[in-house]
Amino acid sequence: MTEAQMLKVRGLRTTFRTRHGAIKAVDGVDLDIGYGECLGVVGESGSGKSVAFASIMGLVRPPGRIEAGSIMFEDRELTTLDPREMQRLRGKEIAMTFQDALTALNPAFTVGNQIAETIITHDKSDGSKRDRIRRARARAVEMMTLVGIPDASRRVNDYPHQFSGGMRQRIMIAIALACRPKLLIADEPTTALDVTIQAQVLDLIAEIRATLGMSVVIITHDLGVVAEHCHRVLVMYAGQVVETGPTENVVAEPRHPYTSGLLRSIPRLNDRNARILPIKGTVPEPINLPDECRFRPRCPMSADGCRVPIAMRKIGHDREARCIFAGDEP
């Protein structure tokens, strides 16, 4: 890809040192996010997708540690950025929403308070404290209206538990967007929601992305969500990227058996005969992974050639997959 990237991650490795050994949660991840782009990151629980983006946010908690790699956000290298600079960047330039808004919002404060808090924290303008608080409160109501919460000026004083699940998700999005970030990382934005609400929240994110012109990462285990909303997709397995490319191509013609497996396990409404085929087995224990294709034990196509570390192979100009059967040259 030649156009300017907003975020460029190379060889990211995040490891959790535990008593039982080192857990390589993220093991050599490369990824790019362009301006205005929506990237979908897919994978089962434990695939390292959340840890990868926590690393980008600088929010990996001990015993986790970024061991290697580079994270370039525009012209700044985040892995070596001063912690105070990093703090200023969080919430202001890169914002994040969590899976479950009920647990991510502080139960002790009103939602208006929590939205305004972000705004005040990043408001470096002059003016009296009182002025800034008043402005932040007004902006909180504005943000709540923007994310589609009816009667925002009254509800701004309600507590998180007084909202429904979908409304809470919207509030979390309002908090994340309050400072107009350049990049929004939405970690499982729909998992905790009813199906009908899921669509609303995803549409909202798409709409705001278009209005504010920001880039969005949707982390999910649901390829269906990605297919509908993301320009590009990144499939992760056991701490590695196994396939990446434009969503429509990857969905139409997956080149990694894991991606194919994920696609087959999506229920389809339009085909009566299609059966849901689960991927057999589970994600391997991330401790002491063997030096071979990590999907090999579960792969229907595994061959002798899979018993060595597999590198990403290019497919055309915009796709890659980590499989010996992928690639232009067999």
Add this chain to the structure above:
Amino acid sequence: MQLRTLIERILQLIPVLLGISIIVFAMITLTPGDPVEIMLGDQISTPEQEAALRRDMGLDLPVHERFFRFLSNALVGDFGNSFFHRRPVSDLILERLPATIELTLVAMLIAIGTAVPLGVVAAVKKGTLIDRIATVASIFGVSLPGFWFGLLLIMLFAVHWHILPVAGRIGYDFEVPKVTYLLLIDTILAGRLDSFLDALGHLILPAVTLGLPMGAILMRVTRTSMLEVLDQDYIAFAAAKGLGRMRILIRHALTNALIPTVTVAALETGSLLGGNMIVETIFGWPGLGRLVVEAIFSRNYPIIQTAVLLYAVTYVLLNFAADIVYTLLNPRVKL
């Protein structure tokens, strides 16, 4: 919180308090030992004299009449006369109460003031030396009996090093005008630094002794709930918002971690009342606790009755206050 529910809650306290007074009265009545006999002691008396004394103290009436007389008098603040002092019980207790309130308040402040910050630090620095020291200290604090710890402090600070006085509330040469009856405040109001320091010196050992177990338990509770809260999503989300570490710890974590701490603090403050009796006895503190201990030894029913009732009412009110603070901290809970 609505005024209506608040009033309802206050009204609910009435049956509780009535129940307490019945239990208190029953316990006293059923306790073996005849006050008249104890009072007369070795003196030779005629049955007529004994009967007169009994009638005089109201002990000849049937039980239920004695109870209702006790209750209706109590409502107007008349708790009868002390069998021995021959003075109204209310006077005796009011005389002693400020000393106990002062001691309890300072013990509470010491306990909360050290326990909460220490608990927070121990949780944040979990597994480090500070955490281990705090944990060991809290085990000592809970397990050391007050009478032993108090004596130890007296031996070290008063007897051995002569830094602090052995007992009492203030030196004999200090005369402080009584305004609030709390010496620390009265000495300041009088503008007398020397008497303030003397009063503080007298207060510090008993307050530490009294506050130690409460502080130890509060430290544990704060540490545990803080650890739990720090693991919550909303702490990670607060960090993702770009908030500073102190703001996250104090505002986002501690506010939630204090919820269990407040409940335990209220219960523990109640148990300070019991601790008072021991501590006041050891340190010769002229408070209610010592009055009660003396009264128990001499079967001085009116004083015991009133004091126990007072303890119970305080306990109930403390819990009520804890409930209110609890709802303020935790908007999910309604009264």
